[in-house]
Amino acid sequence: MAVTQFEPAYARQCFPCWDEPSFKANFNITLLDVPSELVTLSNMPVDEEELNGNLKTVYYQESPVMSTYLVAVVIGLFDYIEDHTPDGIKVRVYSQVGKANQGKFALHVALKTLGFYKDYFQMPYSLPKLDMVAIPDFACGAMENYGLVTYREKDLLFDDHHSAAANKQRVATVVAHELAHQWFGNLVTMEWWTDLWLNEGFATWMSYMAKDKLFPEWKIWTQFFDHECSEGLRLDGLAKSHPIEVEVNHASEIDEIFDTISYKKGASIIQMLKGYVGGPHFQNSLATYIKRHAWSNARTNDLWAVLKEECNEPTIDKIMNSWTKQEGYPVLSVKMKNQTLEIKQSRFLYAGSHDRCRWIIPITYCCGDYDSLISLLMEKKSETYDIKDLLSNITDPARSWIKLNVEQIGFFRVKYDDGLAAKLRYAIEHKCLSVTDRLGILDDSFALCMARKMSLTSLLTFMAAYREELEHTVLSNLIKIIGKIERIVADARPELMNYINQFFIGLLLPAAANFGWDPKQGESHLDAMSRGDIFTALAVLGHEETINEANSRFNAFLNDRNTPLLHPDIRKAAYVAVMQKVTSSNKAGLASLLKVYRETDLSQEKIRILGSLASCPDESVVYEALNFALSSEVRKQDAVFVLAVSKEGREVAWKWLKNNWDKIWTTYGSGLLLNRFVGAIVSSFASSEKMKEIGMFFGNRTQASMVRTLKQSMEQIYINSKWVQTIRNDKDLAEAVKKLANK
Ligand code: BES
Numbered sequence: 129m130a131v132t133q134f135e136p137a138y139a140r141q142c143f144p145c146w147d148e149p150s151f152k153a154n155f156n157i158t159l160l161d162v163p164s165e166l167v168t169l170s171n172m173p174v175d176e177e178e179l180n181g182n183l184k185t186v187y188y189q190e191s192p193v194m195s196t197y198l199v200a201v202v203i204g205l206f207d208y209i210e211d212h213t214p215d216g217i218k219v220r221v222y223s224q225v226g227k228a229n230q231g232k233f234a235l236h237v238a239l240k241t242l243g244f245y246k247d248y249f250q251m252p253y254s255l256p257k258l259d260m261v262a263i264p265d266f267a268c269g270a271m272e273n274y275g276l277v278t279y280r281e282k283d284l285l286f287d288d289h290h291s292a293a294a295n296k297q298r299v300a301t302v303v304a305h306e307l308a309h310q311w312f313g314n315l316v317t318m319e320w321w322t323d324l325w326l327n328e329g330f331a332t333w334m335s336y337m338a339k340d341k342l343f344p345e346w347k348i349w350t351q352f353f354d355h356e357c358s359e360g361l362r363l364d365g366l367a368k369s370h371p372i373e374v375e376v377n378h379a380s381e382i383d384e385i386f387d388t389i390s391y392k393k394g395a396s397i398i399q400m401l402k403g404y405v406g407g408p409h410f411q412n413s414l415a416t417y418i419k420r421h422a423w424s425n426a427r428t429n430d431l432w433a434v435l436k437e438e439c440n441e442p443t444i445d446k447i448m449n450s451w452t453k454q455e456g457y458p459v460l461s462v463k464m465k466n467q468t469l470e471i472k473q474s475r476f477l478y479a480g481s482h483d484r485c486r487w488i489i490p491i492t493y494c495c496g497d498y499d500s501l502i503s504l505l506m507e508k509k510s511e512t513y514d515i516k517d518l519l520s521n522i523t524d525p526a527r528s529w530i531k532l533n534v535e536q537i538g539f540f541r542v543k544y545d546d547g548l549a550a551k552l553r554y555a556i557e558h559k560c561l562s563v564t565d566r567l568g569i570l571d572d573s574f575a576l577c578m579a580r581k582m583s584l585t586s587l588l589t590f591m592a593a594y595r596e597e598l599e600h601t602v603l604s605n606l607i608k609i610i611g612k613i614e615r616i617v618a619d620a621r622p623e624l625m626n627y628i629n630q631f632f633i634g635l636l637l638p639a640a641a642n643f644g645w646d647p648k649q650g651e652s653h654l655d656a657m658s659r660g661d662i663f664t665a666l667a668v669l670g671h672e673e674t675i676n677e678a679n680s681r682f683n684a685f686l687n688d689r690n691t692p693l694l695h696p697d698i699r700k701a702a703y704v705a706v707m708q709k710v711t712s713s714n715k716a717g718l719a720s721l722l723k724v725y726r727e728t729d730l731s732q733e734k735i736r737i738l739g740s741l742a743s744c745p746d747e748s749v750v751y752e753a754l755n756f757a758l759s760s761e762v763r764k765q766d767a768v769f770v771l772a773v774s775k776e777g778r779e780v781a782w783k784w785l786k787n788n789w790d791k792i793w794t795t796y797g798s799g800l801l802l803n804r805f806v807g808a809i810v811s812s813f814a815s816s817e818k819m820k821e822i823g824m825f826f827g828n829r830t831q832a833s834m835v836r837t838l839k840q841s842m843e844q845i846y847i848n849s850k851w852v853q854t855i856r857n858d859k860d861l862a863e864a865v866k867k868l869a870n871k
Pocket residue numbers: 135136268269270271272301302305306309328331332383386800
């Protein structure tokens with residue numbers, strides 16, 4: 129098989145060209161002397177084919193003007209399935225021979241999504257055909273080449289019997305993202321890589337619009353906060369972040385900006401902007417923008433210009449510049465005094481906030497119920513708002529809760545004073561708040577705790593309010609937080625681990641009992657995803673019943689890969705549970721997992737297994753698992769999945785990284801994947817000694833595309849180390865944790 133990947137700056141390695149996004153050209157592509165039995169694909173349909181013995185020459189139709197990074201060619205043995213849009217565009221999904229059926233779901237999503245984008249952008253898809261190809265070995269998730277989108281197998285193919293609900297959602301996400309690029313990116317292209325977020329932020333955001341349209345039952349906008357906004361806030365809370373619009377001076381600097389800031393912060397500020405100007409205005413503006421810059425290029429300012437006109441908002445650029453040209457984001461400190469809200473903004477930093485920056489912030493709040501929604505624009509460092517009238521409508525004092533950033537539309541955090549926080553807690557326990565608001569308050573509380581603005585005692589006490597939580601996204605965030613607290617407490621207060629474990633298990637058990645191990649008829653997509661997440665978390669927490677049940681179901685699966693006892697949604701949980709029992713003297717479970725790994729042909733199954741191997745508490749098993757990641761049995765693209773290392777395996781993983789650095793470096797040094805090795809293994813440490821040691825090791829081993837990731841990881845260690853000290857001094861913690869554990 130032969131596949132091209134030209135973004136960001138590799139077309140120049142294939143043919144001489146002005147290899148920058150603003151130099152658009154028409155391409156006439158010809159493939160010479162291809163073995164005649166192979167399928168050949170390029171951006172455009174075939175114009176003519178000449179057969180010459182066993183070889184063929186394929187001429188493609190001339191393309192419309194397009195940037196070099198979107199040119200593509202694929203050659204290989206493939207099967208495909210196809211369908212047509214109502215306006216006659218031929219859409220095909222290509223896969224390895226024998227897997228054509230697994231393309232059905234993606235084909236369905238593609239057809240529906242093309243229709244949706246055509247309506248939304250008021251502009252049809254711009255080429256006569258669209259091919260989507262599953263590539264067995266592919267460094268990123270997918271690539272939006274014009275008319276010829278390439279994908280990792282796991283992000284395109286779906287197996288009805290062995291793929292999980294989460295796999296399905298991922299396929300829809302990636303397809304919707306790449307198809308959004310056919311407008312945002314391919315038809316209208318960023319002028320220069322500085323404006324990469326116009327591509328990636330928008331494609332990320334648009335994919336939610338499409339998913340919401342196609343699968344309303346997924347409640348995808350509640351997931352937006354957990355997957356995009358929360359992750360954006362996490363990275364952008366580091367001092368070593370960067371602005372959305374970032375200067376790029378050399379091709380070697382481009383790879384690094386395909387990061388959380390361009391994708392997730394980008395998508396989040398788009399969501400904030402849409403909230404501010406309103407959905408219909410926003411849509412009209414995007415349609416005008418696409419029409420105005422079609423077959424050409426645009427900068428961030430061109431977008432603001434359209435929004436100014438369409439929405440009659442002369443200050444849009446001023447507002448948005450504070451979010452795209454400035455790094456970081458604000459935390460709003462809110463106090464209530466004499467029926468007046470006092471709000472102050474300062475930059476949120478985990479390592480300690482500071483006051484020099486200012487944002488223009490679209491704020492919303494409501495009081496007691498969601499009908500009381502107030503919107504305003506905060507421009508100063510601090511402001512006060514009289515809310516007497518709002519409060520006067522409330523007779524029940526318990527209902528006088530105030531929630532800022534309603535539905536978490538804004539890209540900022542909120543810190544409430546004690547009185548307001550207590551009322552919000554009451555509102556959560558009494559189910560007065562929406563899913564996204566419950567989630568946002570939890571995420572902010574955790575961040576404030578890591579930034580040492582809230583004690584761990586308060587955070588844990590607050591988390592107890594989520595004991596009856598059953599909503600997927602809130603649970604998913606809760607589980608993320610639990611994992612991080614476990615690690616930090618293991619460093620700071622190991623003597624409290626048992627109590628903490630018991631508390632967390634108690635928090636998750638009601639949800640586990642609710643979902644059960646087996647799928648329920650007619651249950652929601654979200655519940656199906658939660659089931660796996662909950663049991664995975666319980667297994668990692670060492671919950672014995674979960675581990676035993678999972679192991680017995682796994683044994684049934686070993687005898688029969690189609691057993692109903694191990695639905696794809698709970699397989700990852702079972703694999704993790706199996707690994708909890710593996711030790712250096714009893715590796716039977718590991719051997720069984722590897723047997724499943726070797727026998728399956730489904731990439732998603734292989735990845736579930738890879739992702740469970742290093743979750744083992746036994747250090748030498750972790751080392752072995754990591755070695756397996758670099759073996760010839762694991763595709764280069766998949767090794768990073770093994771980096772999900774147990775908290776017990778942290779030290780040995782670092783040792784492994786050092787021992788194997790030369791090999792990792794030669795294999796991944798020139799690509800995007802190297803940073804994942806560094807970030808995943810390095811940033812979980814929590815002491816200044818470790819920081820020194822790691823700094824020494826990388827002293828003469830860094831290259832340009834790694835610099836920022838390394839700095840961010842070091843900063844994370846610093847944050848962790850400060851956090852550990854604070855937790856050591858938390859005098860109330862022991863008593864609080866013991867109480868919580870026994871509830
Ligand atoms: N344009 C990117 C692929 C890319 C990434 C090319 C980095 C060059 C460098 C593509 O549209 C993309 O964003 N892919 C994502 C998947 C998406 C659903 C977030 C990916 O590869 O993870």
